[in-house]
Amino acid sequence: MSELLRVLLVDDHAMVRSGFRLMLSVEPDLEVVGEAADGMSAVIAAREHRPDVVLMDVQMPGMDGIEATRRIVEEELGRVVILTTFDRDDYLFDALEAGASGFMLKNAEPEQLIDAVRAVGHGHGLLAPEVTRRVIERMTAGPDAGARREPSELALLTEREREVLVGLARGMSNAEIARELYLGEATIKTHVSNCLAKVGVRDRVHAVIWAYEAGLVSPTR
Template sequence: MSVRVVLVDDQTLVRTGFRLVLDETGDIDVVGEAADGAQALDVVARTRPDVVLMDVRMPGLDGIEATRRIRTGPHPARVIILTTFDLDEYVLAGLRAGASGFLLKDALAADLVSAVRVVAAGESVAAPSVTRRLIAHYLGSTPPRAAADQRLAVLTGREREVLTLVTRGLSNPEIAATLVLSESTVKTHLGRILAKLDLRDRVQAVILGYECGLADPVQ
C-alpha cells in the first residue's frame, strides 16, 4: 500500500519540486496540495493522507496552527515541518503542536523520500541531538528539580537512564552500548517510557527530557 502525502507550501515551485521527487518513488502517492493552513485542513479532511509536509510561514492560518488542528482532528495525519534553517523557533513550535519532526527545504531527494517513509512508519525524522539544540536555544531554562522528579516518578531507574541518554542525543545502538543492553531491550524500554509519560514519539521524549533537566543546555 502506498503512503498518501499532502504538500502544504505557499510557494508553487516548492510543491512542484517535492511532487516530482515523490512521484518517482512508486510507493508514495501525493494526493493533494495546499497553499496555506486553511486549505490544508480542507485537503486533509478530503484526502485523509498518512503524512503532511507542512510549511510554517504562510499567509492566513500558519503551519503551526494547522498542524495542531490536524493532529487533534478526526484524521490526525503525521506532519513533517518544512523549514529553511534547522535552528528555527517555528520548528520547535511545530514539534510542540504535534509534528513528527522537521525537514530542511533544501534536503536531498533521498532524504525527503526517507523522511516520508520513516514518519509514515510511526517514527520521527528530527535527530534527537538537533532537537535538543533547538530546545536549548529557545527554552533557555529548566524547571525545578522537584518538578522534574514528580513528572518522571512513574519511570523505573533503568527507564530514566534510557530517557536521559535519549535526551542527550544518543541513538538506540549507542544507548545499548552505554548501558550494556541489547538494542531490542532499549527499544522495549523506550516504548514503555512513551506509554507511561503519554508521549507520541522520540521527539516528544527529547523535549520532555530537556524540560526535566536531563541534559545540559547546548550553546
C-alpha cells in the same frame, strides 16, 4: 513490501511541491495523495485524503503552517512534519506546541527527508540533529533551567529506560542508542515505546522536550 504511506504536500511555491512530489514518487512505499498552497487548503485536503504524513511549510498566505498543523492534529487527520529554517526558533517551538511530530530543515538531503516521512508515518517522531540542538538550547536556558522539579513519572522508568530516554534527548537514532548500550534495535524500540507510555507523550519529539523539562538531561550532557 512495506506499508504504503500517503503523503500530503503543503507549500505556497508550486516548484517546491513539484520537487517534493518528484522526490517521493520514486519511492515504492510512498504515495503523494494531494497538494495545498496554504494552511486552510491543507486542512481541507487533509480532511479529504486522510494522509499518513503532511509535509508542512510554515510561511504561507492566509492561514500559516502552524495553525494548519494545530487543526490537523486536533482533528487527527494525519501526522505533520514541519519543514523549517535554521534561524527561526519561534516557528520550531510554536510548531511543537501545535503538535507537529517531525522537524526537518529545508536544506536537508533528499534521503533525510524521505527517512523523516517514513519515520513519522510509522509513528515515530523525528527531529533533525540541528533542530534537536535548538530544542536543547531553549530547554536549558533561562533562570528556571536548573531548578525544575523531578516529575513523578520519572520514578516509573527502569534504569535502562532512563538510558534510552537520555539517548533520545541527545538526538540519537534507535540504531545509535543500540550501539552505545550494546543492545538490539528491536530491544531499543521496545524501550522507547515503554518510555513514551510511562511519561505520557505521543512520540520521541515530545519525549526529548519532556526529558529536558524533567531535568533528566543537563546542558553539559
